[in-house]
Amino acid sequence: MQKKIALVTGANKGIGLEICRQLIANDIHVLMACRDLTKGEKAQNKLATQLTDVKKHSTLVQLDVTNKNDVQALATTWCQEGIDILVNNAGISRGVAKTVITESEEDARLTLETNFWGAWRLSRLCLAHMKATGYGRIVNISSGHGTYAKLDRHNPGYRLSKLALNGLTKMLDDEVKTFDNILINAMTPGWVRTHLGGLRANRSVEEGADTAVWLCLNDDQQIRGGLYKDREIFPW
Numbered sequence: 534m535q536k537k538i539a540l541v542t543g544a545n546k547g548i549g550l551e552i553c554r555q556l557i558a559n560d561i562h563v564l565m566a567c568r569d570l571t572k573g574e575k576a577q578n579k580l581a582t583q584l585t586d587v588k589k590h591s592t593l594v595q596l597d598v599t600n601k602n603d604v605q606a607l608a609t610t611w612c613q614e615g616i617d618i619l620v621n622n623a624g625i626s627r628g629v630a631k632t633v634i635t636e637s638e639e640d641a642r643l644t645l646e647t648n649f650w651g652a653w654r655l656s657r658l659c660l661a662h663m664k665a666t667g668y669g670r671i672v673n674i675s676s677g678h679g680t681y682a683k684l685d686r687h688n689p690g691y692r693l694s695k696l697a698l699n700g701l702t703k704m705l706d707d708e709v710k711t712f713d714n715i716l717i718n719a720m721t722p723g724w725v726r727t728h729l730g731g732l733r734a735n736r737s738v739e740e741g742a743d744t745a746v747w748l749c750l751n752d753d754q755q756i757r758g759g760l761y762k763d764r765e766i767f768p769w
């Protein structure tokens with residue numbers, strides 16, 4: 534049987550890189566999508582210290598999720614080849630110290646462009662192949678901060694981008710409701726020690742990536758159209 538192919542965005546560090554490591558360890562061929570290939574090469578070399586034959590089991594792909602030309606290039610190469618699993622992980626957070634009144638529109642827009650529009654763009658592309666084969670997994674890396682329960686005035690671009698990503702997850706699931714084997718979910722990794730999460734965070738990248746990888750490999754058709762944390766449903 535041919536290996537499944539997964540595309541992971543924001544693959545050069547943090548949770549994205551750990552998702553790549555765990556997927557490769559599970560015999561998936563991983564397209565490590567990075568906006569800067571030099572950083573991607575360093576990340577791939579780092580994986581090579583932990584796993585064997587990393588360069589055989591992964592491919593670096595240049596992809597800035599906000600750049601329509603990059604996305605188009607992907608459409609004419611890998612999307613035609615077929616992406617079985619898409620992990621929308623790339624994310625930024627620019628308004629941590631800002632509120633709904635003080636965050637600049639520019640920062641909020643860039644955050645939505647990356648965290649939400651990037652995921653929408655790539656999901657549309659990948660779904661064409663998934664619908665043709667009847668198989669697909671999409672995992673959106675969201676955040677508890679994107680749930681209505683956590684919607685306060687802080688970091689508005691980020692919270693709204695993840696709220697929209699959660700909404701997109703549910704809508705995409707509806708789009709594929711007649712397909713038993715196309716399963717689309719969102720997950721929240723908790724507070725993880727990364728560039729975005731900071732050093733004080735209480736979780737490791739291994740813990741942060743676990744549920745995302747579980748959803749990528751999931752074969753339970755009841756697990757669809759939801760938000761998950763620690764392999765359990767998490768309220769929107």
Ligand code: NDP
Nearest residue numbers: 543545547548597598622623624676724725727728729730
């Ligand atoms: P990091 O900052 O460590 O990594 C973010 C990744 O996204 C980097 O590879 C970065 O690339 C990439 N990226 C940013 N913008 C773009 C873009 N326009 N195109 C392509 N790639 C891009 O963050 P985390 O690993 O912590 O975050 C991963 C995901 O997890 C995010 O979606 C985040 O919102 C989510 N999350 C994280 C939490 C945490 O506590 N860490 C909590 C909840 C959710 P580059 O290196 O080039 O900047």
